[in-house]
Amino acid sequence: MKTLRIRKFMVIGMYSVVILPWMIYFFIHFNGTPFQNGAQAEKQKLNETLDMIVTNSAKWENPEWQKNLRSQLLKGNIHVEILSPSKHLIFKSGNWRSNPWISNQQFTVIESGKILGTVKLYSQMKSDIIARLLAMTAMILGIFFVGFKMQKNIVKPLEAMSGTARQIAEGDLDLNLPVSRVTEIEEVRSGFEVMVAGLREAFEKQAKLEEERRFFIGAIAHDLRTPLFALRGYLDGLEKGIAASPEKIATYVSVCKEKSNQLDRLVSDLFAFTKLEYMEQTLYCEKIEIELILKSSIESLKPLAEEKGVSIESEFPAYKCEITGDRHLLERAMNNLLDNALRHTPNGSKIFVNWYKEPGKVTISVRDSGPGFSPADLKHMFEPLYRGEVSRNRATGGAGLGLTIARRIFKAHSGELSAANYPDGGAVLIGWILSEFRGDEL
Structure with missing residues (x-):
């Protein structure tokens, strides 16, 4: 399975959330798309409206002309605001400033070196709206995509490792860690698996050593008990006078000596083995x-x-x-x-x-x-x-x-x-x- 370094993963996430939506927006807004013809027609209407206003500066305050302008503006879905040189409002086509989809342009009208006023054009172009919608959609999808990938490849594996550490502390080595596409997370996961395998092997070895230790102690105890019983039996025989003749006494003493030598040898072997x-x-x-x-x-x-x-x-x-x-x-x-x-x-x-x-x-x-x-x-x-x-x-x-x-x-x-x-x-x-x-x- 191919994995990515976490820095590369974050760069891809940033690209998906920030750069890609802007690329979509600029591509649709400035390049040839199915909406290009409509965008050109909208720009032509905008220019015609601007010409109508600039060439009729003397009629700006004429109610009849303003009525005709409003009619023209409604057809092109355009809004206009005309201000005097002192920024006094002469004409306004409606309340639309709160609309986030409106784009605006501002022009200063000058005739014979004299400023006649300022014209602000507000347009709601469909191509621009579509570009923005698609860019926002791409950004939302990018956020969901990056969030899903982070949840799957970073958050869940880290949560699983945290739970695994607690399991190991409790002595439970039956683990199942999720796979991650992030290299660093996968390396940590592999390290956990190696550690758990080592611990499992160590526990098994410890259990085997413990079993051998119990067997060893039992066997040594048996080996020590056998000559001890014999030695005690012959010593009791000597004490109770069972060995009455010198020959029998010599035999009992010889056996006691043999058993004591055997005990000495057992203890010596045991001591050497422990070292x-x-x-x-x-x-x-x-x-x-x-x-x-x-x-x-x-x-x-x-x-x-x-x-x-x-x-x-x-x-x-x-x-x-x-x-x-x-x-x-x-x-x-x-x-x-x-x-x-x-x-x-x-x-x-x-x-x-x-x-x-x-x-x-x-x-x-x-x-x-x-x-x-x-x-x-x-x-x-x-x-x-x-x-x-x-x-x-x-x-x-x-x-x-x-x-x-x-x-x-x-x-x-x-x-x-x-x-x-x-x-x-x-x-x-x-x-x-x-x-x-x-x-x-x-």
């Missing part, structure tokens, strides 16, 4: 060697791996590679990846850790020897609190936040983390980080 939204603002970046981070994470997980009889095998390039990042967060991400692999690797199996350089980035992979991910798992792998029915379940411990935290740490370092199934079996997690400092090859 993820502000991770980019709290990064402590420094130059670090990627291999040192991997070796540190492997060493921290070795005791748990040895308990399960799982070996962690690493194959690193024979050169160093420096990256810019937060050492603590990157170690946490690697710990989460290795912990996930360890929890899903059968006893006596292996975990493989590798890294290698690519143009502008360094890539890390962690592969386990477990059953791998199901197609359903791969779709939701990095969602908070998600656990698959087989490969990822609460029996392995954790709140389902480990991979979510790891992925957000990679993203905070302008990287990414993805999951897949290895062709020879097992699950593989592949992450990459931008590498501005590539290091020197050995």
Whole structure:
């Protein structure tokens, strides 16, 4: 839809109301029209009347001549007023000065250098009346036209926007703004629609976040309650003397220790997750060697791996590679990846850790020897609190936040983390980080 700038709209309105009526008037009054012949005849009668008065100045006060003049004036629809040199009224053909359609001409009659008087001719020419009528009609129609267009394209849209602002303030986003042909009004209308679309998206996102928050709180509460109940049960057993033998006491204490460690891990994951939204603002970046981070994470997980009889095998390039990042967060991400692999690797199996350089980035992979991910798992792998029915379940411990935290740490370092199934079996997690400092090859 074509639109007009408001200044152009106002110029067109002014032209329609002011200039166009005058153009119509002058065109009809001075140019060839169907009324031209009649106008020429009227002008001829006017000239004849003027000649009759000027050539008979001596008879101006003669009643008989005045009677004949009145008769002549009635035929031509002309009115005359004759004044003496001292402006004394000599003759007047009637009371017509209040008629707005009368046009007048004034002539001074001079003979032999002497002023005889003044003649005022008042005529009611049909062509002039028609021109004026048409001009007034055009002006009235122009006013109605401009008023209608202003009402439709300016007033109504502005009123609708005013009502819309109140609707938005009340939380009602179901809006229907009228279209306008004025560019500025249409731009404001488009801005309103963009704003409403943004608000609607924000409200939907807020509702989704609120739903996720409720789910998150419920899931965390459930995960915390499970080890707490177990811990309380075993502590009650110890208190009541159910564990009578040293072996049974040792077993109860071992289970209590395991449950307390599980609680510590849940709280730690929860605390880390709540800080993820502000991770980019709290990064402590420094130059670090990627291999040192991997070796540190492997060493921290070795005791748990040895308990399960799982070996962690690493194959690193024979050169160093420096990256810019937060050492603590990157170690946490690697710990989460290795912990996930360890929890899903059968006893006596292996975990493989590798890294290698690519143009502008360094890539890390962690592969386990477990059953791998199901197609359903791969779709939701990095969602908070998600656990698959087989490969990822609460029996392995954790709140389902480990991979979510790891992925957000990679993203905070302008990287990414993805999951897949290895062709020879097992699950593989592949992450990459931008590498501005590539290091020197050995």
